[in-house]
Amino acid sequence: DSGVTQTPKHLITATGQRVTLRCSPRSGDLSVYWYQQSLDQGLQFLIHYYNGEERAKGNILERFSAQQFPDLHSELNLSSLELGDSALYFCASSGQAYGYTFGSGTRLTVV
Amino acid sequence: AQTVTQSQPEMSVQEAETVTLSCTYDTSENNYYLFWYKQPPSRQMILVIRQEAYKQQNATENRFSVNFQKAAKSFSLKISDSQLGDTAMYFCAFSEGIQGAQKLVFGQGTRLTINP
Numbered sequence: 001d002s003g004v005t006q007t008p009k010h011l012i013t014a015t016g017q018r019v020t021l022r023c024s025p026r027s028g029d030l031s032v033y034w035y036q037q038s039l040d041q042g043l044q045f046l047i048h049y050y051n052g053e054e055r056a057k058g059n060i061l062e063r064f065s066a067q068q069f070p071d072l073h074s075e076l077n078l079s080s081l082e083l084g085d086s087a088l089y090f091c092a093s094s095g096q097a098y099g100y101t102f103g104s105g106t107r108l109t110v111v
Numbered sequence: 112a113q114t115v116t117q118s119q120p121e122m123s124v125q126e127a128e129t130v131t132l133s134c135t136y137d138t139s140e141n142n143y144y145l146f147w148y149k150q151p152p153s154r155q156m157i158l159v160i161r162q163e164a165y166k167q168q169n170a171t172e173n174r175f176s177v178n179f180q181k182a183a184k185s186f187s188l189k190i191s192d193s194q195l196g197d198t199a200m201y202f203c204a205f206s207e208g209i210q211g212a213q214k215l216v217f218g219q220g221t222r223l224t225i226n227p
Contacts, residue, residue: 101158
């Protein structure tokens with residue numbers, strides 16, 4: 001157990017639908033990062049939150065949004081889903097002392 | 112923009128051999144961190160080794176060591192006495208500034224296969 005919890009582990013949904021992915025960071029970490037990994041590809045940075053505020057955005061589609069709540073958990077919302085959104089979505093958290101820790105990911109399949 | 116390049120999409124070696132994975136990066140910053148992550152078939156991202164740019168000494172973790180060449184912006188990973196369990200995708204990653212406060216930028220990965 002890395003200390004970063006992602007739910008659900010697997011998600012199958014139809015095109016056009018909306019889903020929410022959840023991430024609980026390791027205790028004490030204020031930063032949460034979201035990454036997308038398509039099949040056999042590298043990890044693409046989506047968005048970074050620090051203590052509830054958006055810090056940086058990557059190539060995140062307008063159909064995607066995220067937020068970090070006062071208890072520091074984060075949610076990634078994906079809407080109007082397309083087949084190409086099928087991927088593994090990782091959450092990572094970080095703190096100065098320990099570096100970056102990844103969750104086990106949510107595998108999203110859009111059919 | 113920061114970029115990380117891994118020029119070897121795939122590598123394959125025999126068990127117990129030594130293998131070196133290459134990584135180059137581009138940045139105009141002087142303070143940054145470099146990482147190697149392993150992603151086995153389970154897809155979990157596992158930190159292998161970490162290097163702070165301000166440290167001249169190369170990091171080592173048991174059978175894993177790096178060759179950090181700051182001027183050349185090169186950060187290779189050497190795996191000694193390779194084991195079947197080392198079979199995985201390996202990603203080189205980079206972050207600027209204060210560790211934990213900046214995003215990680217990843218390379219495209221090297222698929223490493225250790226053959227019995």
